[in-house]
Amino acid sequence: MKITATAVALFLWALGSAFAVSPQDSCVTCHSALEGKQAEPARLFAADVHRQVGLGCADCHGGDPKDESMNAMSRAKGFRGAPKKAQVPEFCARCHADIAYMRRFNPKLRVDQLSQYLTSVHGKRLKQGDTKVAACVDCHGVHNMLPASDTRSPVHPTNVASTCARCHADAEHMKGYKTPTDQVARYLKSVHAEMLAQGDTAAPTCSTCHGNHGATPPGVTSVANVCGTCHVFFEQLFVKSPHQAAFARMGLPGCVECHSNHEIVKPADDWVGVGAKAVCVNCHAVGDKGYAAAQKMAGDLARLKTFLGRAEEILGTAERSGMGVSGPKVELTNAHEALVKARVNVHSFNEPEVRKLTEQGVDIAQKAYQAGVVALRERDVRRKGLGISLIFIVLAVSGLYLKIRQIESGSRT
Amino acid sequence: MASLYRQILNWLDERFGAGAVEDFLRHKTVPIHRHTIWYYFGGMTLFLFVIQVLTGILLLLYYRPTPDDAFESVQHIMTQVRFGWLIRSVHSWSANLMIFTAFVHMFSVYFLKGYRKPRELTWITGMLLFFVLLGFGFSGYLLPWNTLAFFATKVGTEMAGAIPVLGKWLLVFLRGGEEVTGATLTRFFGFHVAVLPGLATVLLAMHLLLVQHLGMSVPPGVERATAEGRATARVMPFFPNFLLRDIIGWYVALGVLGALAAIFPWELGTKADLFAPAPAGIRPEWYFLFMFQTLKLLPARIFFLEGELVGLLGFSLAAAIWVVVPFLDYRAGFGRVTRFFTGLGIFALGFIVAMSFLALW
Known part of the structure; x- marks a missing residue:
């Protein structure tokens, strides 16, 4: 009986705790009763990530949320009010640069945002008194901040470009700076934006190349490194290539020189070579070694593609004729792989290396083509076999018909 | 050759009466x-x-x-x-x-x-x-x-x-x-x-x-x-x-x-x-297309039953009727053709063909 009573008491206590009303926050109570701009913080804060981890207005703005009088916002109660734009980074950094404090909420969260920010163009300009530049709240929002992993957050990968565009695509806002305002429009035409739009959040957006808190345009010499964080093989080949030193000497940014920066479209094979769309001829002219190498590399790629096309065509014909060519088709994927490798190796600008790979692909494609020839021959054999067997069937049917006639004419007479 | 065939047949006839089979085949006729x-x-x-x-x-x-x-x-x-x-x-x-x-x-x-x-x-x-x-x-x-x-x-x-x-x-x-x-x-x-x-x-x-x-x-x-x-x-x-x-x-x-x-x-x-x-x-x-198409066309609910269930019960009932049709159409045994059963057959055939084509369309 005693045990039952204790259990009931414990249960009621647990129930009471679960449904206990949190102590009233006077900031929220008063600001909710206000109108317009002054009511907004209380309204927005309900969904804010800080609110979700149990922080209140006073944790940033100071004051006493238990005091229901105006005295709650007195200096004596530690009220700090809203920071001025120039003070925002340090205002946020009081907590976000404090390892011990941040560890209580998320041990994985970085605490170097302020130090990074101070190295960025935004941070440096803010220090110089330019309050038009972005500080924390310009990108993350105020009172309705969400984790970057939340798709509604302005700093979620899918929203970063439009967040940056709020300032960087605004010609009026950017007046007085040397920065162009078409970067986002150009980025949106890129293969990176296309992949991101398809839901691939690993695809790069502005902050992937420029950094987020330490946002700065990559320098001429570091472009390849930036691209190389994702395109590792391309970078490795490029830094070993003769172009690396030549570009550095001429002050040309590596990858960007051929692929552009923001409007990075899907590359095509005709970029290599000396044709109308070739980028090699931007620097190389008839007679120089690079021109000849570009011409040969384009020839190597074209040769492999021709062999691949032939093999695909004949295997397709064989397959449509009902022949089983799944084996050679699987083999042919290795030739496609060789083409991909050769395209990557173009970045070594080493023609013999490219040729080695394309010739491997040509060998495979030729074997697949031969398999297609054999399959078509087999198809013809089958059809001839069918023709011959049909002749025998017709003969047998005719013989049977005549036999029936013979039997039945005999029985009639 | 003919005598060898006769010898084999006789041999088999002595053992299990194969002659009866031959006799049966010789006398079996098919109406024209x-x-x-x-x-x-x-x-x-x-x-x-x-x-x-x-x-x-x-x-x-x-x-x-x-x-x-x-x-x-x-x-x-x-x-x-x-x-x-x-x-x-x-x-x-x-x-x-x-x-x-x-x-x-x-x-x-x-x-x-x-x-x-x-x-x-x-x-x-x-x-x-x-x-x-x-x-x-x-x-x-x-x-x-x-x-x-x-x-x-x-x-x-x-x-x-x-x-x-x-x-x-x-x-x-x-x-x-x-x-x-x-x-x-x-x-x-x-x-x-x-x-x-x-x-x-x-x-x-x-x-x-x-x-x-x-x-x-x-x-x-x-x-x-x-x-x-x-x-x-x-x-x-x-x-x-x-x-x-x-x-x-x-x-x-x-x-x-x-x-x-x-x-x-x-x-x-x-x-x-x-x-x-x-x-x-x-x-x-x-x-199986006609069944597949019928089940697809049925509404999700028919009265208080699921549409699919009604369809399956319908097909089961139709199959059962089809199997026992000799007993239902017993008048045909006396040479009297009932139009109802001929109509039922035409409906079944038409339904199967129409639903199959609809599924392929």
């Missing part, structure tokens, strides 16, 4: 009238069944009924085994032609009232054989373990699962578990090469014995015309006249099968992936 053509479809179905048995045995030499090997073994048969492509394609095409000829045979017997007294059991064994053939088709479809077959089996067994009371048990029994897995493949293989052939052998033996015992049915119209003196009863000897005609039909079927196998070898598709989403355009074999 304007509907005689329909008599050939039973023999044609039997011929295609024999083709199925023979090609099936050959396929068994190489086929491996496991999820890891099934697809590859059929691929091996199609590409590496000498004439494997021919055997597999003939097996697949012949299965479809056999079901088609079985449909024709069934409806011709129905419309010519071949189920009349005393042939009720011939009809019932024929109907059961027809269900066994559909079972062969359903179980065999999964055996290559390709994507289309995998998902069609999933949908098909789900339908069985919707049957009240027994549904859940039936689904688990068919699948060998809750889902279509390797266990389903092994089970279907067992049905296809052991259970159904056993049933088919018994039913076929009964069906053929009944056909031989009772002879071919003459349609009531022809019977009436003969009785009224408007036509004369003509017959032809079964052996060799009818049999030779049968053989002509079998040769033609063989030629058609060969041509289909050589020009349109049966496709294998892609290997089934248990975790892949269902591709678009999943549908069963053509002979």
